[in-house]
Each structure stands twice: as C-alpha cells, then as structure tokens.
Amino acid sequence: MESFSSFRSPLPLLTFILLSSTGTDALNLEGPLMKDLMKGYNKNIRPAQRAGNATEVKLKLTLTNLISLNEREEALTTSVWVEMQWCDYRLRYDHLPLYENVTCLRIPSKSIWLPDIILENNMDGKFEITLYTNALVSPNGCVYWLPPAIYRSACSIKVNYFPFDWQNCSMVFRSQTYSANEIDLILTEEEGQLIEWIVIDPEAFTENGEWAIKHRPAKKLINDRYSRDELEHQEVVFFLIIQRKPLFYVINIIVPCVLISSLGLLVYYLPAKAGGQKCTMSIAILLAQTVFVILIAKKVPETSQAVPLIGKYLMFVMSVTMIVVMNCVIVLNVSLRTPNTHLMTDKVRKIFLNILPRMLHMHMRPWTPAKHDGDASPCRRRRSSLGLITKADEYNSLEGDTVQDVGASLARASVKVQQCVASCKHIAETIRQQNHFQNENEEWFLVARVIDRVCFIAMALLFTLGTIGIFLMGHFNQAPSQPFPGDPKTYLPK
Numbered sequence: 001m002e003s004f005s006s007f008r009s010p011l012p013l014l015t016f017i018l019l020s021s022t023g024t025d026a027l028n029l030e031g032p033l034m035k036d037l038m039k040g041y042n043k044n045i046r047p048a049q050r051a052g053n054a055t056e057v058k059l060k061l062t063l064t065n066l067i068s069l070n071e072r073e074e075a076l077t078t079s080v081w082v083e084m085q086w087c088d089y090r091l092r093y094d095h096l097p098l099y100e101n102v103t104c105l106r107i108p109s110k111s112i113w114l115p116d117i118i119l120e121n122n123m124d125g126k127f128e129i130t131l132y133t134n135a136l137v138s139p140n141g142c143v144y145w146l147p148p149a150i151y152r153s154a155c156s157i158k159v160n161y162f163p164f165d166w167q168n169c170s171m172v173f174r175s176q177t178y179s180a181n182e183i184d185l186i187l188t189e190e191e192g193q194l195i196e197w198i199v200i201d202p203e204a205f206t207e208n209g210e211w212a213i214k215h216r217p218a219k220k221l222i223n224d225r226y227s228r229d230e231l232e233h234q235e236v237v238f239f240l241i242i243q244r245k246p247l248f249y250v251i252n253i254i255v256p257c258v259l260i261s262s263l264g265l266l267v268y269y270l271p272a273k274a275g276g277q278k279c280t281m282s283i284a285i286l287l288a289q290t291v292f293v294i295l296i297a298k299k300v301p302e303t304s305q306a307v308p309l310i311g312k313y314l315m316f317v318m319s320v321t322m323i324v325v326m327n328c329v330i331v332l333n334v335s336l337r338t339p340n341t342h343l344m345t346d347k348v349r350k351i352f353l354n355i356l357p358r359m360l361h362m363h364m365r366p367w368t369p370a371k372h373d374g375d376a377s378p379c380r381r382r383r384s385s386l387g388l389i390t391k392a393d394e395y396n397s398l399e400g401d402t403v404q405d406v407g408a409s410l411a412r413a414s415v416k417v418q419q420c421v422a423s424c425k426h427i428a429e430t431i432r433q434q435n436h437f438q439n440e441n442e443e444w445f446l447v448a449r450v451i452d453r454v455c456f457i458a459m460a461l462l463f464t465l466g467t468i469g470i471f472l473m474g475h476f477n478q479a480p481s482q483p484f485p486g487d488p489k490t491y492l493p494k
C-alpha cells in the first residue's frame with residue numbers, strides 16, 4: 001500500500017494525506033462482500049440450518065427518556081433503543097479468506113431477515129420500531145441491530161393514592177409470528193451477566209419531571225397455559241415501577257385547598273351578630289373547593305373502581321365546610337331569639353353560660369343561679385341604662401322608709417306630687433322590664449357564642465386530624481423496596 005504514496009513524489013503534502021488515507025484500505029471489500037452475501041439470500045426465510053433449530057434472539061432495552069404517563073388514557077410513552085442480536089448462518093463470511101480483514105458489515109435492515117418482535121401492549125397500533133437503522137453483521141454471521149423506538153404502551157393506573165401514587169407499568173415484547181419452536185426469545189448476556197433490567201445510560205437519559213424510576217427489572221416469562229406452538233407461550237417483559245414526585249400537586253392543588261379550607265374555620269370568629277355574612281363566607285369557600293374537585297376530575301382516569309386520595313380529602317373538607325354552614329344557620333337561629341319567642345330555661349343557662357365557658361376558658365362572666373328573684377342579678381347589667389336603674393332602685397328603696405313618709409306627707413299636701421311619684425315608679429318598672437328583655441336577648445347571643453366556640457374547637461380538631469391523617473397515608477405509600485414482592489433479587493447491575 002505504501003507504494004501508492006511515494007515519499008519521493010513531488011506532490012504536495014495534501015495529496016499525500018489523501019492518497020494514504022484511501023491507500024490503507026485500498027480495496028473496499030464491503031461492496032463485493034455484500035454482493036456475495038445477498039446472492040441467493042431470501043430475507044423471508046428464518047435462519048435455521050436444520051428443521052429443529054430455533055433461532056436465538058437476544059433482547060435488551062435501553063431507556064433514553066420516560067416521556068410521559070397519561071393517567072386519563074392510561075398510556076406510558078417512552079423513548080427507547082431496542083437492541084436485538086441473533087445469528088444468521090447465511091451472513092457468515094469468516095470462512096471466506098478474501099474478507100478476512102472486514103470486521104463488520106453494515107447492511108440495511110430491510111434487506112435481511114428480521115425477527116418480527118413487537119411491543120404487544122401498545123396503545124396506538126404502532127407495534128414496530130420508529131426507524132429501520134442498519135444492522136451490523138460480524139464475520140461469524142451474528143447480527144446486531146439497534147433501532148430506536150417511541151412506544152406508547154398500556155399501563156393500568158391505580159388511582160387510590162393519587163397524587164402520592166406509584167405505578168407498575170410494563171412493556172411486553174413478543175414475536176408476532178414465530179412460536180417458541182422457531183424463535184427463542186431471551187435476555188442479552190454481557191460479560192457473563194444476564195441483563196435483567198432496563199439499561200439506563202446516565203449520559204443519554206433525560207430525567208422525567210413527574211416520575212422517578214424506582215425499579216426497572218426485565219424478565220423472560222413462560223406462560224405455561226399455552227403450548228410451545230402458540231405465540232403467547234414466551235414473552236420478554238420490561239417493567240417500570242415509577243413513583244410520582246408529588247411536589248407539583250402539593251403546590252398547585254393541595255396547599256391552596258388546605259389554605260382555603262382553613263379559612264372556613266375563621267367563620268367561627270365572626271360575631272354572631274354578623275349572622276348572614278357567616279353563611280356567605282362559608283358558602284363561598286364551598287364553591288372554591290368545587291373548583292378543586294373539577295381540577296382533580298380532569299386529571300385522573302374516569303374510573304369508579306377507586307377514589308383518589310386527593311378526592312377523598314376534597315370530599316372531607318367539603319363535608320367540614322358543609323357542617324360549618326349548618327352550624328352558621330343554627331347559630332344564627334339561636335342568636336336572634338328573643339324572650340318573646342323563646343324561653344330560656346335555667347338548664348340551658350347552666351350548660352351554656354356556666355359550665356361550657358368555664359371548661360373552654362372563655363373570657364365571659366359565668367351565669368350564676370343565685371339571687372334569682374325574677375330579674376337578672378344587677379351584676380349582669382352592662383348597659384348604659386345601668387345608672388338609671390340604680391337610681392330608680394334607690395327611689396324604690398327610699399319609698400320603703402323615708403320617702404314613703406315624705407310621700408305620705410306630701411300626698412296630703414298635693415295630689416300632683418303623688419301622681420309624679422307614681423309616674424316615676426312606672427318609668428322605673430318599664431326600664432327594668434326593658435333591661436330584663438335586653439338581658440335575655442344578650443344571653444341568647446352569649447349562648448350562640450358558646451356554641452360557636454364549641455364547634456370551632458371540634459371542627460378545628462377534625463380538620464387538622466383529617467388533613468394530617470390523609471397526607472400521612474399518602475406519605476407512607478412508597479413503592480416497595482423489591483420489584484417483585486417476595487423476590488429478594490433487585491434486578492440491577494452489581
């Protein structure tokens with residue numbers, strides 16, 4: 001070969017390089033070799049020398065991208081390289097001395113026999129690979145074929161713990177026409193180790209934002225229910241056990257939902273006098289929660305087999321808000337009662353104005369049944385009329401002794417003064433009654449306040465416990481540590 005590019009040649013350096021680069025491989029034997037191999041080659045015939053020989057097809061899957069998992073359509077989209085290896089005795093050329101220096105031959109894959117291995121559980125009718133790349137043929141006739149594919153495989157979604165769920169998806173590969181007698185489908189072996197996993201090359205792999213891959217075992221499955229002649233007898237299954245990263249849903253749905261629902265508890269801090277507004281506020285919150293229900297319904301598959309965790313939580317907070325609305329109505333009813341319409345018994349007073357406020361440490365003067373002479377005790381008067389009443393009382397008490405004497409003497413002196421005293425008594429009596437009325441009215445308000453407080457504590461407890469409980473349930477729903485329950489093997493490279 002060196003004779004072609006002589007050092008004594010006057011040609012410039014460039015010519016020398018050009019010549020030498022073609023010169024090292026002066027005769028490209030790939031063309032003649034291809035011609036030789038294809039002579040009489042029928043790509044429709046399976047490469048089996050004898051009738052009983054099954055062609056061994058080795059399979060390996062390299063995942064480059066887990067594109068998405070569509071929950072509603074229950075479809076997993078992945079971008080993979082499907083590595084297939086088999087030996088075709090008709091493509092052997094190591095026994096031909098002419099081609100001893102050809103280490104590898106690239107042949108368009110459409111011109112040789114291909115094992116028709118397809119994705120069995122595809123979703124869109126695309127069984128095959130995306131691009132028919134060239135196949136590499138080694139001198140011993142073994143073919144290495146690495147076509148890329150974008151597969152949409154069916155993956156049944158378990159919604160129970162959405163959005164804290166993990167899913168078990170699989171990709172089933174099977175020969176479309178050859179049974180186990182003709183093709184032996186196996187996993188690739190490299191350096192004496194069976195590749196029982198989906199290969200992920202960290203440099204080529206793009207991490208999915210929503211899903212973390214927990215396990216990726218691969219298995220050759222033999223279905224004994226079918227005989228060796230049936231296509232279903234053997235299959236190679238690649239599993240992807242993936243766990244959702246829930247942060248997106250935590251930020252966009254759960255946190256807003258918890259915040260809005262906790263606002264519902266604030267309704268109890270509105271005074272009973274703002275009755276109508278309490279109802280308005282809690283119903284507005286109920287409406288806001290409905291928006292979240294719609295959001296969730298758009299995301300999960302339309303299944304009635306299970307209720308997602310977030311759906312359960314929404315049902316729960318909506319029930320809490322419903323109870324708050326009912327509560328508001330009851331409190332409104334109680335707080336607007338008057339002595340004319342309702343009679344407040346001492347039992348109610350004892351429970352709501354004495355026992356409960358003391359138990360709940362409310363800043364309220366407790367009601368005491370003592371000094372019960374038809375009126376409320378003076379210490380309960382808190383109105384501006386207090387001074388007036390006290391004065392009238394003074395007049396009344398005066399009446400008993402000195403004023404009566406004075407009155408008697410005055411009566412004798414003047415009828416008009418007597419009338420005046422009677423009028424004063426009347427005014428005092430009327431004011432006393434009015435005060436009594438207002439007192440009892442206020443007592444109803446206080447009862448409403450106590451009911452509010454009791455319900456607030458109950459609802460706050462229920463809400464907090466429910467929220468924590470449901471999210472703890474989600475937190476502990478982790479993918480199992482083994483890809484197959486009860487099988488300690490990890491199906492990962494050592």
Ligand SMILES: *[C@@H]1O[C@H](CO)[C@@H](O)[C@H](O)[C@H]1NC(C)=O
Pocket residue numbers: 050052053054
């Ligand atoms: C093919 O079959 C023959 C006899 O049936 C056997 O000797 C041979 O080992 C088989 N070859 C392969 C590759 O299985």
Ligand SMILES: *[C@@H]1O[C@H](CO)[C@@H](O)[C@H](O)[C@H]1NC(C)=O
Pocket residue numbers: 097098099100101
């Ligand atoms: C193969 O290469 C070797 C060394 O480069 C050479 O000696 C031999 O002649 C080559 N064989 C053929 C058939 O070209």
Ligand SMILES: *[C@@H]1O[C@H](CO)[C@@H](O)[C@H](O)[C@H]1NC(C)=O
Pocket residue numbers: 168170239241480482483484485
């Ligand atoms: C995933 O599903 C396969 C069968 O479809 C099952 O054998 C395997 O145990 C499942 N893996 C887990 C972790 O549940």
